Amino acid sequence: MSLVTVSTPRLHRLSAPHIRHHEARQRGFTLLEMLLVLFLMALVASAGLMLTDGVEDQAKYDETKRRMAKIRTAIVGDPTRTVNGTPEISGFVADMGRLPNCLRELTEALDCAAPANPLTTSVFDDNSGLLAGWRGPYLALLPDGDGTLSIRDGYENDDGSVNFGWGFLNDGTQVQLQSFGLNSVADGATPVDDYPVGASVAAVTPLVNAFDYRVTFQNWGSVTIRFANTGTNPISISQNSLRLVLSFADDSQPNAIGTEESAPFPASNLNVPVNAVSVTVSNGQTLDVPTGTTLSGNTLSFTANDKLHFVDSGHDVTVTSGGSAEIPTGSTLTGLQVTIGSDGVVQLPTSTQLTLVSPFASLPNTMGHYSLSLVCNDPANPNAVDGKRYDGNCARYGTDAAPIAYTPINQPYLFRAAPRSSTVVPPSPLTWTIQQ
Known part of the structure; x- marks a missing residue:
């Protein structure tokens, strides 16, 4: 009879350190650990928000500057643009002959100085050949839901006034413009939120000054x-x-x-000869000439602003000091009268002028x-x-x-x-x- 051997599994005894490690893994995070994790997450989120706010504020600031530049162009045009080599003449001032009284005049034909009277819209003037009057809107704007056109700053301030929330000042010679920034309030003592920085609108650098639209007429005496x-x-x-x-x-x-x-x-009647400025004369015809006139060859020279009188034809030609006239061969000058010596023309260098x-x-x-x-x-x-x-x-x-x-x-x-x-x-x- 054979013997059957039955093997029994060996039981391993766990040491105390292994037991404690196993129990710790089953237990999870402590309250202190959770608080530390939450704190770190909040810190990261806060830093992200601060970074996002900074980017957003900078974008609004930059947009405000961009819109101010557009407003300036709407008022006095863009001096960097040229037409046939000369500066382009455009903008509100060129059409109206003055600075705007408020920003709303750039969007619609409303006279802010006299709201009951609309601005004269652009028409061709038959007398002068000029096209003048309001030709706006001077800014490319999308209308609001109610159909109105607004010129807000980059912070979207809009108080519903004729200046759309901007600080606007026209003192008759220049335009000053200021954005009241994120809080839409003129901060006064703390203007760091405004653009441009200034305790008041009158204190900021002008958006448009006299040099931007004034011209000088010279030698028009x-x-x-x-x-x-x-x-x-x-x-x-x-x-x-x-x-x-x-x-x-x-x-x-x-x-x-x-x-x-x-x-x-x-000041007195003036006679204008034909454009060729040559007057036909015949042998023996006489001309009265101004005082100081001299004859050299066939050339009359004048030393006074006066008239050359064609006695037989009854008309005058204005001559100027330093000017001259060519007369037919054989003509003579006696005193203040010329006697024409042969058929021909009296030729003057220019048409009649005064x-x-x-x-x-x-x-x-x-x-x-x-x-x-x-x-x-x-x-x-x-x-x-x-x-x-x-x-x-x-x-x-x-x-x-x-x-x-x-x-x-x-x-x-x-x-x-x-x-x-x-x-x-x-x-x-x-x-x-x-x-x-």
Whole structure:
């Protein structure tokens, strides 16, 4: 009989340290450990929030600066942009001839100085050839839910006023603008929350100053007008029948067009020969010449501003000191009279011209578009401009006629005045084309 051996599993005895380790693993974190973990999580979250807030505040600050730059461009345009090599003339000031009275004037044709009166919207002025008046909105804005256009700062402040929550000041010469920052309050003693920093709007750096829109007119003490007669017959200009008019944008005037006007001229009747400035003469014809005139060969030289009188044809040609005229061969000068020696022409170097001394009592000083025109003077209303551009004959239009249509012979002289640029000088001369 065989024996069967049965093996019994060996029981291992755990030591005390192993038992304590096992029990600790089963027990979990202590309260102190949990508090430490929560503290560390809160600290990380707080740091993240602080970093996020800083980024957001910087974004709002940068957006405020960007919007202020856009407002400045809306007022005086962008001087860095050029058209055909010259600074671009654009913005509220160029259209209206003044600074805005509030920011709302940049978004709608509302006169903040007189809310009951809308601003004159841009129209073409037939008299001056200028386009003036409000041409906004001057900012590309998306309307709010109620359809209104707002110019908020980067912090989205908007108090519902005509300045949309900005601090705005126009003292007549410059515009100052300030954002009241995150708390939308002018902090006064602690302006670190505002942009630009300043205890008040009046204390901040101007957004637009006089150098940004003012221009300088120079050498306008006299304006020389040259008449170019393209007709076939001399034209007589009656005494005091014309005015010289300088036109420009001025919101305070009808159609937003302001004017400076000369006194009526010429001082005496003026005769304008044909454009070739050569007058046909015949052998034996006589001419009365100004005092001091000399003859050398076939050239008459003048030492006075006066008239050359064609005795037999009955008309005059204005001559200037230092000027000259070519006359036919064989002509002679005796005293103040020339006797023509052969059939031919009297040739002058320029068309008839005259100089108006101090034509305007005052001159504008604002950037924009300008025009110079010769208009027919209205004797019944000597202190007003009737606007009919002179084309060689004022009588045929009547004093109450509408402005005559533009033709090549009565175009205004248009020019631009840009800030921080060269001074504005008059044309030398202003050539005005006429014909009978």
